[in-house]
Amino acid sequence: MGVDIAFWVLAIVGIAAAIAVVSLRNVFHTALMLILCLLSVAGIYVTLSADFLAAVQILIYVGGISILIILAIMLTREVQHGSLSNKLRIPVFIVAAVFLGVLIFAMVNSPWQISSLPPVEPTTPALAGKLLGEGGFILAIEAAGVLLLASILGAIVLVREK
Amino acid sequence: MSVSLEHYLVLSAVLFTVGLFGALTKRNAIVILMCVEIMLNAVNIAMVAFSRFITPELLTGQVFAIFIMVVAAAEAAVGLAIIISIFRKRDTIETTDINLMKG
Numbered sequence: 001m002g003v004d005i006a007f008w009v010l011a012i013v014g015i016a017a018a019i020a021v022v023s024l025r026n027v028f029h030t031a032l033m034l035i036l037c038l039l040s041v042a043g044i045y046v047t048l049s050a051d052f053l054a055a056v057q058i059l060i061y062v063g064g065i066s067i068l069i070i071l072a073i074m075l076t077r078e079v080q081h082g083s084l085s086n087k088l089r090i091p092v093f094i095v096a097a098v099f100l101g102v103l104i105f106a107m108v109n110s111p112w113q114i115s116s117l118p119p120v121e122p123t124t125p126a127l128a129g130k131l132l133g134e135g136g137f138i139l140a141i142e143a144a145g146v147l148l149l150a151s152i153l154g155a156i157v158l159v160r161e162k
Numbered sequence: 163m164s165v166s167l168e169h170y171l172v173l174s175a176v177l178f179t180v181g182l183f184g185a186l187t188k189r190n191a192i193v194i195l196m197c198v199e200i201m202l203n204a205v206n207i208a209m210v211a212f213s214r215f216i217t218p219e220l221l222t223g224q225v226f227a228i229f230i231m232v233v234a235a236a237e238a239a240v241g242l243a244i245i246i247s248i249f250r251k252r253d254t255i256e257t258t259d260i261n262l263m264k265g
């Protein structure tokens with residue numbers, strides 16, 4: 001029951017914040033609404049009993065990416081211009097609405113095979129075994145490390161003063 | 163009625179569509195990047211919901227969500243670096259004004 005109430009509150013806050021991100025004019029308010037949306041997604045992870053992912057979401061998105069975005073907004077002085085729309089507003093709205101309808105129709109009418117097992121908790125040791133253990137995703141982790149190194153070097157090269 | 167898999171999937175679909183609308187209509191490149199982050203988060207919600215309701219003992223969906231977060235962090239860093247370097251060169255980040263490669 002408590003999880004249900006938490007889900008509805010978090011879902012409404014998250015969707016309202018996402019709509020605010022695409023509709024507000026002030027770019028800085030947009031960034032703050034994005035942070036609220038990311039926080040409510042972290043809460044959604046908690047209701048799904050994914051505790052490690054909720055912590056990672058707050059650390060990486062709310063702590064890292066949002067700071068990066070606010071820094072970029074301040075460096076580019078676009079706050080005065082505001083976040084305007086281009087000419088495609090109405091056609092894109094129609095396409096998005098049709099896409100949402102098809103998506104919801106497909107999701108609600110699919111016969112999902114719901115498992116009755118209780119969720120694993122806490123998830124951190126299980127996830128560590130899954131990622132680093134036998135038959136896990138160790139190669140993908142190495143590739144992710146190389147990707148992060150390459151992206152950090154690329155970012156430094158792109159913004160370096162000549 | 164208790165919250166089921168469909169609730170989470172519909173929430174994920176709504177967030178994805180809102181992000182898609184913003185990414186296709188906004189003119190500010192930073193706002194487009196923020197909308198892409200919303201879309202990635204919507205996909206993550208669907209991944210974790212599938213992992214919780216269909217295979218609760220495997221956790222593979224959560225592993226995929228972690229890798230999506232890694233790629234999203236790399237994408238945000240490089241994307242914002244590109245935006246800042248475009249701003250230095252052309253003094254604007256409005257996507258309608260960045261048309262150097264338009265025929």
